Amino acid sequence: MSLDKDTVKNIAYLARIRVNDDKLEPLAGELSTIMGWIEQLQELNTDGVEPMASVAAMDLPQRRDVVTDGNCRDAVLKNAPDAEDGFFAVPKVVE
């Protein structure tokens, strides 16, 4: 499996990572090497094998649907690069 420049540009956008144009080509090479190595899984027949999402041999526990946490606005905002009036602040999104 080989990834070209445009594919890398697209996944970098999906992942919201700025990759400069001059880095796209070398990155495409590196990622292609890794994907090529991963390709070996395709030789294995996995028909009828259940996909394993978790090794924990248990059902996810449930609890009563009640508020167990909260009233800690200032602690939540404490590390924000920009916070105003009790909210996270971001660049303008609506014109």
Add this chain to the structure above:
Amino acid sequence: MADLTTFTLAEARDGLAKKDFSATELAEAYIKAVQAGRDLNAYITETPEVALERARESDDRRAKGSATGAMDGLPIAMKDLFCTEGVLTTAASHILDGFVPPYESTVSANLRSAGAVMLGKTNLDEFAMGSANITSYYGPVKNPWKAKSGANVGKDLAPGGSSGGSAAAVAAGLAMAATGTDTGGSIRQPASFCGITGLKPTYGRCSRWGVVAFASSLDQAGPMTKTVRDAAIMLGAMAGHDPKDSTSAPIAVPNFEAALTGDIRGLNVGIPKEYSMDGMDPEIQALWNKGQEWLKASGAKIKEISLPHTKYALATYYIVAPAEASANLARYDGVRYGLRVPGDSLDDMYMNTRGEGFGEEVQRRILIGTYVLSSGYYDAYYIKAQRVRSLIANDFKTAFKDVDVILTPTAPSAAFPLGEKQEDPVAMYLNDVFTVPTSLAGLPGISVPAGLSKDGLPLGLQLIGRAFDEETLLRVAAVMESAAAFPFHHGAED
């Protein structure tokens, strides 16, 4: 008085109980050692004030005769992946610049309740992604061991990764023990490289709450210590059910230290034939053989077993782990914590922040993860890998019908020089060939320092156990440890 920084947890615990020295004296000795050892770059943040305060509290408890915890007054280091209330937590990443958590991870809180004294936060590969501790934004860690002969004499060696700072700190006497986390080998491989004991517990044994997430179905915290007994003591203090982590196992924590009976007669030890790989270093093979002889001499039975899907484990891991990482690391958006690099729009700000904030290896893994999860590739890669993961887990399930533990090497080589293998990501990934399968199956694994290479560098052997049977694992590990008689307190200093 003996040099306080040479004691094991067990020795210091007994010394404190007998009032041979105080927790404050211990903390002071270690604070001095940490400062003198800064050249190794093992710590990102030193917390001498926190250490002295907690040591004083411990001394007070003891003076008043109030209850003391299992690790009361013992100075340890915390991998900088555990959130610590009021103390900078970086995950060795630029993107977490200035992040001071307003809360404490469950594992570090458990250790604190047990009386442990935190000396500081140790260096690691960025977001725990790496096998040499060279991807840290805060620079690489140096292994305290040096080659005595061969091509690497005089070179600075990698401590392994990702818990390289923790491993180097314990090996160099800059902490009596340290926490690590292991996703594909990040406790066991650096333990092997630095000549210490590293235990990755069963998935679910220790809470993941408050640990910066890498790959949530694999991440597990564990102890990094000088001895197997210390690993048993520290695991007991770290482990336990936590309602805040839905995958935390709701089972009681046994007395792990009581499992160290020294008696392994009649136990069956499996030797997986697939771990004898083409081109394997003859030194590693020889040590592995020696390990089998030691266990046999102690009354265990050696059995060849087969784990047929071993060769697919690394490729499976390098789909599953990056996929989970790409989802987990989506939270670093320049809005809620850490670094923000301004941009013209919200999207622009995200991209600038993540482009500058993440290092190369982290970016590579996020991109691989994004790719294997993207539409059109999801089934071919991600679901495929999850199916292979089932096969790998089943291999172990079948093997453990016949054996009680499995013995393998920990890593395919001794520590290599800093800077080597950096150009080729796949060559770096091969470091974890013996540790990744255990992680995929969620089983406990321990690396025990078992010998020195011909150049005088530490080599570890790995024991793998049944799920939630760390007791048998530790019992066998302790027997192997005493047979190996590894030169603990010396090699690192000269």
